[in-house]
Amino acid sequence: MAVIRDMIAPFELYQPAGVDDAVRLMDQYGDEGWVLAGGLDTFDWFKDRIKRPAAVIDLAAVDEIRGIAEGGDGGLDIGAMTSLTAVAEHADVQSRYPLLAEAAGLVATPQIRNQGTLGGNIVQDTRCWYYRSGWPCYRAGGNICYASTRRAMNREHCIMGADRCVAVNPSDTAPALVALDAEMVVASSSGERTYAAADFFIGPDIDIERMTVLEPGDLLTRIVLPAPREGARWYFEKIRDRKSWDFSLVTVASMLQVQGGVIQDARVVVNSIAPYPVRMGAVEAAIRGREPSEETGQMAGEIAVEGARALRHNDYKIALTRNLVKRSIRDAA
Amino acid sequence: MEFLRRALNPWGEDVPIGVSWDLIWAAVIIGAVFVVVHALMVPKKVATGEIDESEAKGLPEKLQRHTVGARGFHWSMSATMFALLITAFFPVIGIQFPWVTIHWIAGVLLILTVIYHIYHVFAKQDFWTMWIDRRDVEEGKLGLKAALGQSDAERPRAGKYPVDQKMFHHVAMIATLGAVVTGILMMFRIDNFLLPMNTYMFSDATWGWIYVIHGVCGIGLIFLVIAHVYFAIRPEKRWMTWSMINGWIDRDRYLENHDPARWTVDGSSQRAEAEGD
């Protein structure tokens, strides 16, 4: 069977006007259905005819999950269909959650941020090019990880959290949301569930074919940010090969609670080094009660990469992770 | 229902990548049907107590059927087998947890157990006890007829192992060895500290067949385990099950089910020890 790429195959298009309708359609089609938000992840798959769903459920008209509103307890409630531009440019996000504004603003290009949604950015599939080439790897239901073979080109892949599959989570906003302790609200025909952002992402050890807890029939509807904490310092940095339209090599997002020159509490998250955003619990524990100094950062960086293991071409990620975690403590503002 | 899962490899060649997971359910259903049909058709034949007293002379009350080592092997194998089957198939049917490390470690333990067993069989036991000979075939035929009520013929007494146990052993042995050998090879494809990663050791089609064999053996073991557990809990077989726990059978059961000519127990523990299981 010959292969055609770069040309979308026909499908049935549904454009529900509400979450209930969307969820009903998702139930109806199960594995044969595909949820379309901004399309930046979707259309790559469709163009290459690797994913060929029978029905596409386009959320463009589901207005109830678009927009940013005041949440309870002084937080913010962001609809999953809110564009990344809207998130990045929203006055409240900028003033109260600059970490998220920064992360959303560094996604790809202005055009992609206009079209792409926050929800889509969170649940996007990995960019492992073996997987994206339609090769029958573990993540695609096969019996091999091409990216971890001896001669594989795996500069962009995992240094931790791998389990057969070594693909990384590519999201820029995911680590920011984990650092902000956001909650993910998921709708399905059996009702609404809420996950802490850190629990929303799963590794290949649990399910090698998914990156989040979402199963067929589940729809991420809202992202709920808790009230910002007074005097919090933050840091976000995305390292990439180009300054636009590029996925990160390593991204760090951190929130530090500093009082009297001492770190009271911290959330340090690194993405693109594992199949999920990695919350650095050991780092957080180690830096509590210390000054956010070069020395503390250095120690934190060393702890962050304990147990990290390089593949053939990605040893640099260990140094990069160490340095970025160091910066995220030393330079948090 | 497809038997194989297939995929196009990077060069567009159609290769097998594993056995169809639908076969899991096939094995479970066939196992269940077997159990139900067997339970309905085969009457529970509990001990009759009719034994030839002359044969009982000189025999102790309790005769050792399984040594400690043999029992250790059995339970170790069953524990690893359950661990393997659960870690293999629960994630497939939707009960998800990090299973790979448990699976391969359980597999390594199973291999150690099997190695011990092989060593034990050749070094300490009579290898031929488990061999199916002409008398076993005869025993089997008559036993089957008796079980189905087609004949008045009594099922003749067995050697140390009844023929159905021997058959189970052999089928289980094939399935286990198949899973073990392919499983060892598959460890070259996952990150473990025992074997180096060598993903491209074989062609992808060969790898595909290795996964197929592993899957077939694993799914076959689902059926075998169901059948094995079923027989273990049948009332007329429970004395055997108990012997796998405490090691001995009583004299009456021995004489009722076993032909002393084919399984000679002289009553000395030394003899029984040497014979092993």
Place this chain on the structure above:
Amino acid sequence: MAERTIGTDISPPDLHAKITGRARYAEDFHAEGMAFAKLLLSPMPHARVRSVDTSRAEAMEGVLGILRASELPRPEQGTREGALSDEPLYEGAPILAVAAVDETTAAAAVEAIRVDLEPLPFVLDPLDSLREGGPNARTDGNVPGEDGPTSLKWPDSVFDEAGPDRLPMGEPTAEWAIGDVDAAFAEADVIVEETIVHQSVTHHPMEPRSCMAYWQNGKLFLHGSTQSTERTRGPVAAMAGIDVEDVVMIGEYCGGGFGSKIAGVPIMAVPAVLSRKIGRPVMLRITRYEENYIGRARAGFQGWAKIGFRSDGRMTALDLYLVQDSGAYGASDFFTAGTVATASYQPENMRFRGVPVYTNTPPRSAQRAPGGAQIVAMLEPVVDKAARELGVDRLEIRKVNAPGHDGWLGPNQGPFTSAYVREALDLGGELFEWEGRSQLSGRREGTRVTGVGMGLSPFTAGSNGRDGLLVIRPDGKLHVHQGIGNLGTHSIADTARAASDVLDLDWDDVVVVWGDTSKHLPFSTVQAGSQTTHAHTRANHAAGEAMVGLLQELAALELGGSATDYRVADGRVFRAGNRAAGLSFAQAAERAIARGGKFSGGEIPEDLHDVTKGAVAGLAGEGLIAAAKDNYGQPGAVFTWVATFAQVELDVETGEVEIVDLASATDCGTVIHPRSLAAQTNGGVFQGIGMAKSQRWVFDPQWGIPFTKRFYTARPPGILDVPLSPRFAAVNEPDPHTPVGAKGIGEPPVGAGEAAYACAVADAMGGLCLCRTPLTSDMILAELEGRPRPYGLLDTHV
């Protein structure tokens, strides 16, 4: 007097169409009954087609025909690439094409075809192929021989002696020398030696090579994306197996070529022949994915250089060895590279050796300074290393070695037409404030270290002997017929200015005719080698002079007196000193048509190319027609030099490099169009920086399949990756051997930008040259942190 247009900014005639989206590219055309074709690409890097089962495809409703390689006219030479192949030599090579009533059906039909392929040995790394027992990319060999490909293997000892970090250098297939390098090394004050890798990179033009073809009365009409309109007819005729006169090539706009579409592209054969086969127009829309495969690429090098210097910085010996990754069908970059090196450094002694090796990777072609950009980017950081050892300023060492007007080129040591190289270096140095900036070298602020560097890049920039064709029509306008293509460089308009200036005509009265060979276009240069500006300012200048002569002669016949009594300016030919006594261009056109003969295309100058003669004949009677060949002569090689200066900041904690400032200066002769020149220069500099910094062409070595098939994975640089306002200046001294004084600019900026970046990064690393492209942040960080290198020194496709 009309204002002289040369040297001023104009709006080229295609600008509005491009900006408003009205410009129609090949893919935008539609013909009655048009069918769509889709390609079936090879899934293997090297294979032989055993059988093809098209039965299911042919049974599909709407499928109109299938084209196989055997139905295309056979390529004349063994290594020449056909549009389709039954022995695909790279993953993605087209095997067959299907035509159907729409694209959806054609795609479904391709998916329904079963191709039985026999996998054959493949190779991605030239050095693997040169080893004993290593695979050959082609069944007929791995290197070009006298009668087609032949097999070349080096003994294991060559590889063993070299070790992993030095280029193995066995028997070369090409070699030349000037003087005695060994003797020169013996006397050199400083010798530097490096093994250097330059990557292969795909072209990635914005417009893929889509094309549409239809036939009318035995004539093939082809809409395609090409760099050179008139010169594409010949190759297309050969592809279709017809006479060149029977090809009408239409391509007004070309959405980028960079050397990948010089004279049409092989895939044009598919719609051309398929259209003839099914009797309907055929559109073949090439996708970005397909463009990645058939869109051509620059040949990469694994190289080694040993360079000797005198204490004053003069290069006394250059020993160069290049192993070229030629792709499946060959490339000549490596040889050009050796020649270009002489135009940079004028080494007193030089030895060049090289081996071009076929690999099972997509076909190579010229890419903007083919060979030149690579060698400049490879050698400039090594020269810097020597400058540091010698204690000579890095700008100074380039000035010491740069050619003057008495300079020489290549193994034959022929002359240049002009070389204001030192002037360009001085100009660039002033613009960049090199003296002060170079003091910033190594400055550390926070985690960022400053580096400055520069690159000097020469490349060919002209040719001669083409034809110009001008028509003054009764509308009074000067119609400049251009056979060159519209590559987006503005040369389509800018070279016409040579004619309008000779005629002293207002630019508003000039009509440029281009993009359709049925419009009677003259014989032109292929738009490559940065020849166009030079070649066609000359040709149009010659035609302009011929037109002046005809106008004078016509006026004398019409108004009396002798031809020399008349002047031409402002759209009139008039008696000297009396503007009223004369003819307007509109009147002249009418009189010319009435008189016929040489005034209106009835008599054609003998020295014109047949193509031009045909064009003149086609235009005969439509106005006052002047056609002339460029007979100005060219006593040397025409070269342009660009010097680019870069300041970067390297973050030592991440390996990231930010370019803080860029400045370039060029000797490209007379400046014709300042804004366009700056755009060409800066664009080329950016393209070069992309090769050095972020662009990649990664293959999986096990399967021989590339991954960087999309812009986002191939990572050419974006506008945010370069400074917002790069600066630019030109020496603006005319080349004395060409009437307008202009030389080309398209290509040399690439190597200059690439080298300036590489040198600046090395400078920021304290003079440490990692000597490879791309030099990505991971490699830099690994080096800074003393961690294992992510790739071997000789690894390609990383």
